[in-house]
Amino acid sequence: MKNVCLFVLLCIATSAFAQDSLRVQVRNRLTQQAIPGAAVLLLGTTNGAVTDESGNATLRNVPAGPQRIRVSGVGFETLTQPVTIPIPDTLRIAMAPSEEELEEVIVTSTRTGRAVADEPTRVEIIDGEELDEKANMQPGNISVILRESTGIQVQQTSVTSANATLRIQGLDGRYTQLLQDGFPLYSGFASGLSLLQIPPLNLQQVEVIKGCQSTLYGSGAIAGLVNLITKSPTDERELSFLVNGTSALGLDLNGYYAQRYGKLGITLYATHNRQRAYDPNNDRFSDIPQISRTTLQPKLFWYPNETTTVSAGLIYSDEDRTGGFLPVIREQTAEGYTEANESRRVATQFRLDKRFANSASLTVKNSFSQFRRSIGVATGTASSFYRFDGNQVSTFSEVSYFKHREKSDWIFGANLWTDEFRNENRLSSSAPDLLVYQQGITGLFIQNTLTLSPTLSLESGLRGDLVTTRPYSTSDREAPEFFLLPRFSLLYRASEHWTSRLGGGLGYKAPTLFTEEAERQSFRNIRLTSVRDVRSEESAGLNWDINYRTxxxxxxxxxxxxxxxxxxxxxxxxxxxxxxxxxxxxxNARGHIDTRGFETNIRVVYKDIHGFLGYSFIDTKRHYNGLSDALPLTAKHRLYMTTLYETERLKTGFEAFYTGRQQRSNGGLTRPYWSIGYMIEKKWSWGRNTKGSVFINFENFLDVRQSRFEPLVTGAPQQPTFVTDIYAPTDGRIINGGFKLKL
Structure with a gap:
């Protein structure tokens, strides 16, 4: 009897001592960020815990042997995890966001994968819903999307061909980086056309960062960057079409397909855009050129396991754009001024993302881009024909490593960017293939995002770039330039309603031939090789914003x-x-340019009604070569107002723009003007999977045109003189409408 009692006591003691504590760490599977407030439960018991701000929880008195735990959290899919107790280390759980919950907006441009509200760097997000609304206005390109953002100006550089560049906070387009999924594909020789050649239908969101971003993205991000984030495939098939026609005789056909099949996924975007030459002011010269463009963007995804994603994509675009004297374009006569742009773009994208169990990830990226463009200016006689043919080939390669710690995130990386431009114009050069320049940029960067306290976060970074443009100077020897670029952003959460961000840094722009002035002249009478003799432009910038929400x-x-x-x-x-x-x-001018100002954005949401008011004051001045005045064609005052009413069946919106006076190149001032638009969309559904809508948009229905203020063209059709400064719309009132279909 004593032996039996001793055996029972021994079993009880062994059971008591064979219990352990289980430490659990819960993170977002996509962003690797900690998930606070997640519930961890030992199945079959009432033993549970809730994760803290760092995503950590501890279950005590867990019996030894095989067990099962359940982890759940708001906005994430509940999962069950088997575990054998004891385990010597922390159990790491990666939770997937729930598709049924409202998705949090995650920023990708800063590379930390943080929610936009937690990012120390100020980032403006144009989400999928707003992109869908803007697609109703102009499905052929993204110019409307960016034009309607406070502090951004789309500057037209040609009367007849309608080429345009993007300005942020008053600085020329070459100081803004235009990216797609973090790849620099749309700069250089393509910059005057890129805004007009990127369709918006396959975009998930657009991220705009104003101010210097050279630490992560190197040359050219002085004014800021625009990152176009494309959609990724999901288990649910997405098949959509958009057809749009305009009163200006334009037609847009768009199709998008995406789906994931287990370990494979695919997206395919195809679009064709046609536009007849359009002349609203009856001066017999086109205000919208004749356009034919086809774009294909296939992309393949491979998911070998839960921690690895590989993607490879292709971008192909072919466009013919001709503007000028309408009888020549319509083949009614052979004499008259025309300006033709023929362009071909081929680009590849490769990306590898590998996540590790220690809250770290590795990213490898590579892209190749070739952009051919031919500019032909003719008057109908061979003696006055001008042609410029160029071929730009660029590559981009990058390796970066991300490490998440309890209080900080680290990013280390290196990249190599190469650029080569050749003038292939046999009419103007005895050489069949003239190398204008060849450029290489090698960079190393590091960034840290540190949580100093619950109210204070600091993001700091440092980059070193070695820039070589060869042959350089008159000695035809390499003369590299080195840039050390620090940057910081500070986020302060004063309360639940008040936040503030302060950021600044240094930047630079490597020597480039492709300026707005050169684009405006179609590169005529410019010594192209002079790009070898200029030095890089350098900058310093500061941004401070205050945000209130209630x-x-x-x-x-x-x-x-x-x-x-x-x-x-x-x-x-x-x-x-x-x-x-x-x-x-x-x-290089002897002096500097400075731009200063402020932006005010007010957003009000009442039930199904959204209202927005944006105002920007931009004072950009040039101080060089004896000049000290405003930079031409920069509006000091711009006002944007919009309202949107949306239900499950109806979407309708009204918008109004005010653009103040701008300084002309000759020192005079332009006229201020208003532009007003209205859009309505009726939605419908048929069965479970088929949805569609019909829409109509009245763009600039007051028909505001620069030709109402002054003639755009004077002189004979063979030798016309065009207005030097384009400061107002040239196309006037345009009504467009169409339908969307999602199967």
Missing amino acids: ELTDDLTLSINQLFFYTRLNRPVILDFIGFSLAQQLV
Whole structure:
């Protein structure tokens, strides 16, 4: 009997001592960020815990042997995990966001994968819903999407061909990086057309960062960057079509397909855009050129396991764009001025993402881009024909490593960017293939995002770039330039309603031939090789914003954002005449450009009604070569107002723009003007999977045109003189409508 009692006591003691604690760490599977408030439960018991701000929880008195735990959290899919107790280390759980919950907006441009509200760097997000609305207005390109953002100006550079570049906070387009999924594909020789050649239907969101971003993205991100994030395939098939026609005789056909099949996924985007030459002011010269463009973007995804994603994509675009004297374009006569742009773009994208169990990830990226463009200017006689043919080939390769710690995130990386431009114009050069320049940039960067306290976060970074443009200078030897670029962003959460961000850094722009001035002249009478003799432009910038958000009632939300900015650009590259001739060359101006100002954004949401008011004050001045005045064609005052009403069946919106006076190249001032638009969309559904809508949009229905203020073209059709400065719309009122179909 004593032996039996001793055996029972021994079993009880063994059971008591064979219990252990289980440490659990819960993170977002996509972003590797900690998930606070997740519930961890030992199945079959009431033993549970809730994760803290770092995503950690501890279950105590867990019996030894095989066990099962369940982890659940708001916005994430519940999962069950088998585990054998004891385990010597922390059990790491990766939770997938629930598709049924409202998805949190995650920023990708800063590479930390944080929610936009937790990112120290100020990022503006144009989400899928807003992109869908803007697609109703102009499905052929993204210019409308960016034009309607406060502080951004789309600057037209050609009357007849309608080429355009993007300005942020008053600085020329070459100081803004235009990216797709983090790849620099749309700069250089393509920059004057890129805005007009990128369709929006396959975009998930657009991220806009204003101010210097050279630490992560190197040359060219002085004014900021625009990152176009494309959609990824999901288990649910997406098949959609959009057909749009315009009163300006334009037609847009778009199709998008995406689906994931187990370990494989695919997206395919195809679009064809046609436009007849359009002349709303009856001067017999096109205000919208004749266009034929086809774009294909297939992309393949491979998921070998839960921690690895590999993607490879292709971008192909073919466009013919001709503007000028309408009788020539319509083949009614052979004499008259025309300007033709023929362009071909081929680009590849490769990306590998590998996540590790220690809250780290590795990313490898590579892209190749070739852009051919031919500019032909003719008057109908061979003696006055001008042609410029160029071929730009660029590559981009990058390796980066991300490491998440309890209080900080680290990013280490290196990249190599190469660029080569050749003038292939046999009419103007005895050489069949003239190398204009060859450029290489090697960079190393590091960034840290540190949580100093619950109210304070600091993001700091440092980059070192070695830039080589060869042959460089008159010695035809390599003369590399080195840049050390620090940057910081500070986020302060004063309360639940008030936040503030302060950021700044140094930047640079490597020597480039492709300026707005050169684009405006179609590169005529410019000594192209002078790009070898200029130095890189350097900058310093600072941004500070204050944000207030509150729910006034259950149905009424108010948010206000006030941004202040300043950027100084040293040694700007400009065109200067060579002696007393008409020829020009690129030179570094002796002086600087500075831009300062503020942006005010107010958003109100009441039930199904959304209202937005944006105002920007931009004061951009040039201080070089004896000049000290405003930078031409920069509107100091711009106002944007919009309202949107949306239900399950109806979407309708109204918008109004005000653009203030701008300084002309000759020192005079332009006229201010208003532009007003209206859109309505009726939605419908048929069965479980088929949805569609019909829409109509009245763009600029007051028919505001620069030709109402002054003639755009004077002189004979064979030798016309075009207005130098384009400061207002040239196309006037346009009505477009069509339908969307999702199967």
